[in-house]
Amino acid sequence: MTEFVGLISIVLTIIFYYGAKALYSRISFVLLSPLLVAPFVLVSCLLTLHISYSSYFVGGKWLTLLLQPAIVAFALPLHKHYETLKKHFPEVILSVIVGVFFALLSSALLGLWAGFAPQIIESLAPRSVTTPLAMTISNNLGGIPSLTAVFVILTGLLGIILGPLLIRLLPLHSPIAKGVLLGTGAHACGTSTALTIGSLEGTIASLAMIFAGLVTIFLSPIIFPLLLKL
Amino acid sequence: MRRMHPKATIFKLRKVLIAMVQIGALYCFALAGNYLAEVLHLNLPGSLIGMGVLFILLHLGIVPYQWVVSGGNWLLAELLLFFIPSVVAVMQYKQLFRQEGLALFLIILIGTVIVMVSSGLAAELILNKRWGKTL
Numbered sequence: 001m002t003e004f005v006g007l008i009s010i011v012l013t014i015i016f017y018y019g020a021k022a023l024y025s026r027i028s029f030v031l032l033s034p035l036l037v038a039p040f041v042l043v044s045c046l047l048t049l050h051i052s053y054s055s056y057f058v059g060g061k062w063l064t065l066l067l068q069p070a071i072v073a074f075a076l077p078l079h080k081h082y083e084t085l086k087k088h089f090p091e092v093i094l095s096v097i098v099g100v101f102f103a104l105l106s107s108a109l110l111g112l113w114a115g116f117a118p119q120i121i122e123s124l125a126p127r128s129v130t131t132p133l134a135m136t137i138s139n140n141l142g143g144i145p146s147l148t149a150v151f152v153i154l155t156g157l158l159g160i161i162l163g164p165l166l167i168r169l170l171p172l173h174s175p176i177a178k179g180v181l182l183g184t185g186a187h188a189c190g191t192s193t194a195l196t197i198g199s200l201e202g203t204i205a206s207l208a209m210i211f212a213g214l215v216t217i218f219l220s221p222i223i224f225p226l227l228l229k230l
Numbered sequence: 231m232r233r234m235h236p237k238a239t240i241f242k243l244r245k246v247l248i249a250m251v252q253i254g255a256l257y258c259f260a261l262a263g264n265y266l267a268e269v270l271h272l273n274l275p276g277s278l279i280g281m282g283v284l285f286i287l288l289h290l291g292i293v294p295y296q297w298v299v300s301g302g303n304w305l306l307a308e309l310l311l312f313f314i315p316s317v318v319a320v321m322q323y324k325q326l327f328r329q330e331g332l333a334l335f336l337i338i339l340i341g342t343v344i345v346m347v348s349s350g351l352a353a354e355l356i357l358n359k360r361w362g363k364t365l
Contacts, residue, residue, distance in 0.1 A: 069256035153320065
């Protein structure tokens, strides 16, 4: 029975994903992103049929597992655009450091202002970084990794909506700045949005995403305890 | 439904199989990365180490681009699919979101705007400084 529910879970997730993707290709409205529509339909189904998340995840984990080779696959655009990356390395790394600093600062200040427990704030801190890295960092800081995974995905969702909006509002002209904004602000979700804008934007975004993860790993244990004392 | 020519079907099937083998190969890089992280006590996810190793091998020409490109591009194109189970997981945190939902939502929203604006503007500023306004 559990295997059956698991199998149905995978099939339905794939069907709803491709359905939502087809819808999004016709109506490119940010709130109709496949990452919002497909989970919304799935959660509605699970709640109506009284199926728990753990039963769903028996199947769902196989899709989550594919994230690992997908992260490895980011080596492809990095290799293909190596010359561009080499040329723009300084501006990408510097602006990512700026972004990471503001991510940690905003998490600490806003979290303290909302009166959250330190453990929740530490779980919020690495939310702009891709999930496997964010969970590692959360654990290092003293947060709750599974809660961080939820904050990461919410950041991704909001990033998909906010990213294109901010790109239109801000005086950004270069594909480099657009890629940095999406990759630093919304990890792999932002990177997939950047890939739909252009191949250069996507490559820079994947580079920014990777740097943001690495910079956060090294900076957060030094800066974050100090920020929490503010 | 339009029937495909048998040869075209076989060709398509071959392409799918090649992509699947390549995805398997990319997954092996992640597994090798996990192993390296454990042995060398690196505080990094294996998939990221795997990415670094693959990048170096591609760059040195040890692994030809063609060996991983069709599987890799499929994974990158359908990236959002692999995030869906994690989004569905949010339903487990009903309690937390009922109590602190609005504050958490606002913090993540404001925080994400701050990160995006600061990093995007910094990049544009540094680009203009370094390459001039013409870029």
